[in-house]
Amino acid sequence: MAMGGALALAGLLALALLAAWALARDPFRLVQLVFAAQRVASGLRRRRCLAAGHRWVYAARAAADPQAPTLVLLHGFTGSKENWYPLARALGRRYHLLIPDLPGWGESERKPEAAYGFVEQAEHVAAFIAALSPARPVVLVGHSMGGGIAALVAARHPQQVAQVALLNAAGVRFRDNAFGLAVLAGENPFAVSDAASLRRYLATVFFDRRARPWIPWPFSAALIARRRRDAAFEQAVLERIGRGPDSLRPGEEAACIRQPVLLVWGRQDAVIDPSALELYAARLPQARQVLLDGCGHMSLMERPREVARALVAWIEDTPAAAG
Template sequence: MTAVLLTTGLVVLGLALILLGQHQPDRLLRLAFTLLRWQARLRRGVLVAAGHRWVHAWCPARDPAAPMLVMLHGFTGSKENWYPLARALGRRFHLCIPDLPGWGESERKPDAAYGYVEQAERVAAYLRAVSPDRPVVLLGHSMGGGIAALVAARFPAQVAQVALISAAGVRFDDNAFGLAVLAGHNPFAVCDAASLRRYLATVFYDPAAKPWIPWPVATALIARRRADAAFEQVVLDRIGRGPDSLRPGEEAARITQPALLVWGRQDAVIDPSALSLYAARIPHARTLLLEGCGHMVPMERPQALAEAVLDWIGQNRDGGLHAAQA
């Protein structure tokens, strides 16, 4: 009887998901993201900072004295990109993982700009809200890495350490992605199943790490990306070829905090030559180049990245890394 009930329940759930995917795809996508957050043992939170409503995932550390890590996602990304790293880190740190304003569940305003400079100001306000009494360890990936570089350079009192992971904001060696951006295109654009596959093939190198996106979740994701196409193009024009597109790299020379630079050697988005460009501007930074890894380092190599972050934070804290006792 139990087996029959379980089978019946799965059939009903499957039919419900099909109907939800057909008629309310965004709700289905939010449900999928909620399940991922639960798996990472993170909580959902909402706050207002810099005139925007932010939605973030967060988790307290076991040790109240542990540092707070704030993680900034990249272009077309969301807080969910960091969940594999959050799982690898466990509860060694206080974690705050926001959807940047304009992206994911956070607020987007039609008259606002969402380039590096504007987002850096907003992130500084967010940091004051989530950690008013002490500076944070700031991690940024891709576009989020460019934002993190600006925040560390402009607001040093709020950032104790900064990690730039496959960070945008420097003029790296030409590749297909960069040339397309300079030509005014969005090589990340997703409008159908074929372009979704192309997008995933661009950002991931390791086939084993590439996420499996079942139907109808893929349909829901495609629908969201279609709806965001105009916004994506405006942001990419701003950060990819606008007057502030190289500002993160230019201002990185002002970063004095302990820094970590991490890239995947097979990154087809932000060419690994960017690592040496940032290293030249932040000569005290620790560097790590991961073999067999593409652009999505936090998802492709979460364990290796977690180990690098743990060691780096431990080396830069007086008395060792108290938070490392999981």
């Protein structure tokens, strides 16, 4: 018995040393461990696929009803699939969920010479949908940058998208605010290089302090190091989606969308000003509009239950998506 206990202790010590060695090589593994725990708590499974020449990593969960609609959820600029986990929990097992890291972001493949603007990502997403839901159109939900991508996919590939929901979506020339003016001036107002800029970033994207994630050391240090490494990539993407010739393409092509549309915004959004909701609505007369008071840019994390209720009511009011 004593020998067995000693072996077990030795095994645990070896595992601890191995974990310490892995974390020393890549501190971001600490963050990934937290993400994995959140994914499991949300009842999601980590999956991989190949589409549009990229290796994708995505989270997935089957619905209780096999005939339920499939929702594809697209994250925003500097975001990842993990941003959607609070909403996934709020939705329960009502729908099939596919939540990818977009190519270039999170755990999905990034190619050094590839472009990752609205137009390129729209084609990537169309290929992802074709690979994972080839026989049935999906309900496409996009947040921020992902909203601009979703609008283009719905406009250009209507056979793949039954409905499209845009949450705090980029892709239109909204009323000037500090964030938008900084982007137009060539800056990356989302840049994170130290603890102060991380706090500033979180304060910008979250209005509701209660929903703002608490990121203690050493997780904050690992996240800051990752964002520093991604600085050049972030700047390159922002050149395309914030200042480039295709930066307003989602709003321009939104007028071609004929599917049912849901527009969700936070009234206190300091990133994509709520005037963007009005601009999208003017081009999408069929759109249902939801404006959340006391909510900033991260509506999917600040008000997941309210966003879930809006999605459910909208989907259930549209028989095409339900079957």
